[in-house]
Amino acid sequence: xxxxxxxxxxxxxxxxxxxxxxxxxxxxxxxxxxxxxxxxxxxxxxxxxxxxxxxxxxxxxxxxxxxxxxxxxxxxxxxxxxxxxxxxxxxxxxxxxxxxxxxxxxxxxxxxxxxxxxxxxxxxxxxxxxxxxxxxxxxxxxxxxxxxxxxxxxxxxxxxxxxxxxxxxxxxxxxxxxxxxxxxxxxxxxxxxxxxxxxxxxxxxxxxxxxxxxxxxxxxxxxxxxxxxxxxxxxxxxxxxxxxxxxxxxxxxxxxxxxxxxxxxxxxxxxxxxxxxxxxxxxxxxxxxxxxxxxxxxxxxxxxxxxxxxxxxxxxxxxxxxxxxxxxxxxxxxxxxxxxxxxxxxxxxxxxxxxxxxxxxxxxxxxxxxxxxxxxxxxxxxxxxxxxxxxxxxxxxxxxxxxxxxxxxxxxxxxxxxxxxxxxxxxxxxxxxxxxxxxxxxxxxxxxxxxxxxxxxxxxxxxxxxxxxxxxxxxxxxxxxxxxxxxxxxxxxxxxxxxxxxxxxxxxxxxxxxxxxxxxxxxxxxxxxxxxxxxxxxxxxxxxxxxxxxxxxxxxxxxxxxxxxxxxxxxxxxxxxxxxxxxxxxxxxxxxxxxxxxxxxxxxxxxxxxxxxxxxxxxxxxxxxxxxxxxxxxxxxxxxxxxxxxxxxxxxxxxxxxxxxxxxxxxxxxxxxxxxxxx
Numbered sequence: 001x002x003x004x005x006x007x008x009x010x011x012x013x014x015x016x017x018x019x020x021x022x023x024x025x026x027x028x029x030x031x032x033x034x035x036x037x038x039x040x041x042x043x044x045x046x047x048x049x050x051x052x053x054x055x056x057x058x059x060x061x062x063x064x065x066x067x068x069x070x071x072x073x074x075x076x077x078x079x080x081x082x083x084x085x086x087x088x089x090x091x092x093x094x095x096x097x098x099x100x101x102x103x104x105x106x107x108x109x110x111x112x113x114x115x116x117x118x119x120x121x122x123x124x125x126x127x128x129x130x131x132x133x134x135x136x137x138x139x140x141x142x143x144x145x146x147x148x149x150x151x152x153x154x155x156x157x158x159x160x161x162x163x164x165x166x167x168x169x170x171x172x173x174x175x176x177x178x179x180x181x182x183x184x185x186x187x188x189x190x191x192x193x194x195x196x197x198x199x200x201x202x203x204x205x206x207x208x209x210x211x212x213x214x215x216x217x218x219x220x221x222x223x224x225x226x227x228x229x230x231x232x233x234x235x236x237x238x239x240x241x242x243x244x245x246x247x248x249x250x251x252x253x254x255x256x257x258x259x260x261x262x263x264x265x266x267x268x269x270x271x272x273x274x275x276x277x278x279x280x281x282x283x284x285x286x287x288x289x290x291x292x293x294x295x296x297x298x299x300x301x302x303x304x305x306x307x308x309x310x311x312x313x314x315x316x317x318x319x320x321x322x323x324x325x326x327x328x329x330x331x332x333x334x335x336x337x338x339x340x341x342x343x344x345x346x347x348x349x350x351x352x353x354x355x356x357x358x359x360x361x362x363x364x365x366x367x368x369x370x371x372x373x374x375x376x377x378x379x380x381x382x383x384x385x386x387x388x389x390x391x392x393x394x395x396x397x398x399x400x401x402x403x404x405x406x407x408x409x410x411x412x413x414x415x416x417x418x419x420x421x422x423x424x425x426x427x428x429x430x431x432x433x434x435x436x437x438x439x440x441x442x443x444x445x446x447x448x449x450x451x452x453x454x455x456x457x458x459x460x461x462x463x464x465x466x467x468x469x470x471x472x473x474x475x476x477x478x479x480x481x482x483x484x485x486x487x488x489x490x491x492x493x494x495x496x497x498x499x500x501x502x503x504x505x506x507x508x509x510x511x512x513x514x515x516x517x518x519x520x521x522x523x524x525x526x527x528x529x530x531x532x533x534x535x536x537x538x539x540x541x542x543x544x545x546x547x548x549x550x551x552x553x554x555x556x557x558x559x560x561x562x563x564x565x566x567x568x569x570x571x572x573x574x575x576x577x578x579x580x581x582x583x584x585x586x587x588x589x590x591x592x593x594x595x596x597x598x599x600x601x602x603x604x605x606x607x608x609x610x611x612x613x614x615x616x617x618x619x620x621x622x623x624x625x626x627x628x629x630x631x632x633x634x635x636x637x638x639x640x641x642x643x644x645x646x647x648x649x650x651x652x653x654x655x656x657x658x659x660x661x662x663x664x665x666x667x668x669x670x671x672x673x674x675x676x677x678x679x
Contacts, residue, residue, distance in 0.1 A: 007395060009040040010254065011065040015073045016043060017400070017430070018198065019226035020243065022422045024071055024096060027247025029398045029418070035255070037066065039398040041418060043430070044074055044082070052082040053403035055413050058359060058383035060085040067254045069247075072097025072107075072141065073170075092257035094250045094264075097141060104253040104264040108241030110144045113271030117221055117239055118152040121191055125219055125279055128158055131182065133168040133175055133194040133203055142170075145195050145223065164189055168199035175202030183210045190218060191279075197222035197229040197238055204232070204278070219279040227422065234277035241271045305332055306428045313429075313436045317443065322436060323365040326429070327372045333425040335416050337393060339386055340365035342404075342412035342437070344379045361412060363387055385415055402430050406438040478553040480530055481537035489552040492562055493615040501611045508571030508606040510561040511622040512540065512578070515599045515634040516592040517557035523591045532587050532598050533557065539581040543574050560622075568606035568639065575602045575637045594634045601629040602637035618643050 012028055014021045021041070029039045042056055059065070060082075068091050070078065078100070086093060093103040121127040132149060135142030153160050166182055168175030175194065183206065192207070194200035200222030204214060212218050214234055222229055222238040229236035246269050256264045275281040309329045316322040319342070330338055341361040359382040363375035380387045385394060385401065393399075398418040404411045414433055419426045476488035484492075499505050514520075514536055521529040533553075540559055541551045550562040561578075563571050579602065587598035603626025607618050625640035632638065 008064050008066045009038040009394060009399070010067045010069065010251070011060075012039060012041045012069045012071060013044055013074045014041055014071045017041070017418070017422070017427050019228050019422050020073065020196070020198070020224055021071060023224075023226065023243035024247040025398070025418065026421075027244030028069060028251055029247075030244070031248040031251035032398075035251075038395050039418070040065070040394070041398070041400045043400065043402045051408065052079055052085075053405050054359070054410055055382060055403040055405075056401075057081060057085040059385065059401070060089050060091060062383045063089050063091070064383060064385075065089070065091050067092045067094070067258055069093075069250045069254060070095040070098060070100055070103075072139075074098070092254055094254040094257065096246050096250050099140070104257070104266055106246050106249040106253060106267045106269060108141075108243075108246060109268045109271045110141060111148060113223075113239035113241065113273055114145055114148040115152060116273035117193075117223075117237070118149060120237070120273060120275060121193065121219065121221065121279060122152065122156055122158065125191070127191040127219060129161060129164065129189045130191040130193050131179075131189050131203075132160070132165045133178070133192060133199045134165065135168065135170040135195040135199070137167070137169075139170070142195050149193060161189075168194065168202060170196050170199060172198050172202035172205075175199040176206045179203050179206035180209070183207075192218060192220045194220070194222050197224045197226040197236060200236055200238070200278075201228065201232065204236075215278055215280040221279055225274055230276070232278075237276045237279040237281065238274050239271050240274050242269045245269050305329075306425050309425060310428060310432060313432055316436060316440060318440060319364050319437075322440060323372065326365060327367060329425065329429065330367055330416075331370065333429060334419040334421075334423050335367075335426055335429075336369060337397070337399070338365070338367040338414070338416040339363060339390065339393070340412065340414055340433075341382075341386070342441070343410070359383070361385075363390070364412070366390065368393075382413070385413065400430065402433070404434040404437045406434050409438070411437045411441055478537075481534050481553050483537045483541055483559075484550055484552040486552065486555055488550065489554060489560055489562070492550050492552075493619070496562070496564060497609055497613055497615045499609055499611050499613075503611065505609045506565055506567055506606070507609060507618070508563040508566045508568060508574075508604065509618050509622040510563070510571065510575050510578070511554070511603040511605075511619075511626040512536070512559040512561070513601050513626055513630065514557040514559075515594050515601055515630075516589065519591045520589055520598065532589075535585050535587050536582065536598070536600060539585060540578055542581055543577040545570075545574065566606070568604070568642075571604050571606055572637070572639060575604050578602070579635075579637065599635035601626055601634045603627070603629055603640060604637055605640035605643055607643035 010028070010032055012025055014025070017025075025039065025041055032039050042059070044052055044056055060068070068086060070093060072095075093100055095103055095105045097105070097107050099105050121130065132146065134146055150160060163186065164182070166175075166178040168178060175198075179192075179202065187210075192200070192203045194203055200220055204220050207214060207218055207220070214220060220236065222236050223241075224243065225238045225240035229238050249267050249269060253264055253267065309325065312325045312329070313322065316325060323340070326338060326340070340363070342364045344360050344362040360379040361382040362377070362379045363386070366373050366375045376387050376389055378387060384391065394415075400414075400416050400418050402414040404413055411434070414430065416426070416430075476484055476491075478485040496505070496507060514533070517529065517532075520532060524532070536559065537551065537553065540561055544551060544561070545563065545566070548564045552560045552562070554560045561574070563574060566574075579600065582598065582600055585598075588596065589598045590596060592599070603622045603624065605618055605621035605625055607613070607621075621640040621643045625638040629636050629638040
């Protein structure tokens with residue numbers, strides 16, 4: 001069994017902080033203050049939930065509570081997981097209005113108050129056709145109150161009309177809806193007996209909406225004597241169950257258990273009838289109207305504040321926005337202390353570890369006495385509720401714990417000081433915060449996911465671009481030699497010849513043919529021929545001047561080199577360097593009549609490109625020069641006449657390097673003067 005905290009708070013398990021819970025917890029708080037013990041109101045999940053909050057279970061399992069008081073509205077929320085957590089921790093339990101195994105219970109005495117109410121309605125006011133607004137199904141108070149009404153009516157010979165029995169579930173909206181449905185088919189009743197004041201408020205709203213005067217046409221009564229009943233119009237006749245006293249008695253029962261006392265018996269608190277104007281008792285005086293008017297004005301202002309804060313919270317896009325809204329609205333909500341903790345994985349920054357197997361939390365907002373301090377950054381065990389630097393706050397005053405859970409997903413928790421009296425704004429913040437936090441964090445998750453997706457798409461795009469570039473390069477490369485292929489050659493020439501009007505560009509072209517290559521293939525085989533072509537390509541590629549130059553395999557044993565931004569003399573030097581490199585490579589070719597090594601013939605042509613020039617002219621000029629080199633005995637280069645002059649059919653200037661074809665024999669061993677044109 002878990003060791004309980006000797007200095008921990010007493011926990012009141014409840015579903016919310018309406019008038020009923022405020023009155024009961026006020027009595028609990030008063031009794032605990034006399035003992036110097038803090039109170040923590042823990043809001044468990046709603047009736048529609050399928051499981052208790054994991055935070056609440058962790059908090060109870062770890063023995064953080066000194067004792068537990070269960071309020072009657074939690075009866076339907078006591079699920080097996082909550083029972084197991086209480087049993088595991090060994091925490092003493094006392095209840096109010098609902099029986100719990102092996103625990104003492106304090107309850108209101110329904111019978112005296114209800115019988116007094118019925119005597120007032122049936123005997124004094126002459127009610128004969130009442131509407132019964134029952135509470136929650138199978139709730140012991142609801143069942144007992146219905147039974148008492150039936151008994152009192154039967155004793156007076158009044159037959160209850162079962163069509164006038166409706167379910168309000170102890171809540172305003174369900175009661176109002178049920179009354180609207182009833183009023184569409186029946187209007188022949190003279191009273192509404194609601195099983196609590198909240199349901200009575202819903203019935204009164206529906207009756208006014210259908211034109212009924214209260215109490216002239218219909219008398220209305222409630223039960224519990226909540227504060228709102230005295231402030232409504234007309235003030236509500238009700239039964240006072242001494243809810244605050246019940247809270248104090250529950251504390252006495254709990255501390256008898258904590259002290260080790262066994263067989264602590266149940267206690268029933270007395271009740272009394274409160275007659276007011278909703279059943280036609282007396283006339284309203286100015287002194288009575290004034291507080292009702294002030295309360296109405298206060299409720300109007302509160303409604304406007306609640307609506308505005310709700311709108312502000314709905315517009316929050318980040319935790320910082322939410323903190324700003326809380327900081328401005330907490331004083332109006334009469335909340336002196338407020339701490340918001342979230343799952344560390346949802347928050348930016350680095351957090352320490354709470355320990356193996358422990359759920360963690362990290363403080364996102366801290367508010368104390370009108371000041372909002374920067375929260376500490378370290379994570380802490382979730383069941384401890386606050387970080388070590390603030391844990392002393394749990395030992396003072398009366399606090400509320402609310403798990404921030406939406407559809408079973410817990411985002412964090414809220415701890416705040418219980419306001420003095422009912423605060424609609426505080427209740428709205430408590431109810432709305434789980435949804436707002438979930439929306440903010442879900443939006444951030446989507447943003448992070450979208451960013452990750454964008455990064456992934458960008459990365460995949462880069463990979464695809466790289467792969468596409470590689471594919472394009474492979475399409476443009478000769479598979480044997482690794483230099484560019486004929487397609488790349490054609491595209492490069494076509495693109496390079498695109499010049500604008502008034503623009504010009506120099507270029508040169510080498511056309512190369514490996515001498516006597518068929519004989520080489522015939523005697524050395526195709527594998528040997530492939531190896532020889534690779535050597536030729538390597539020699540050509542090695543004489544390139546820049547990345548803009550393009551070495552290509554033109555076809556078979558033919559190659560080409562495009563030299564952009566290059567004049568004829570430079571092109572001739574490049575061709576000679578190639579022939580020297582090939583000569584140094586000394587690839588044996590004993591079946592060549594030209595030389596004992598592999599040699600090549602080269603045709604060189606140059607042009608000044610202007611708008612509209614055709615690249616085929618340059619190719620033809622270089623190819624013609626290559627043909628002449630082969631006719632003149634191979635293993636040499638021949639320079640073509642200037643392409644522009646040739647195209648215009650104009651003679652070259654005498655003595656120019658472009659005036660006629662020249663030759664260079666035996667590549668690298670030929671003297672430089674041997675390439676000069678013959679006179």
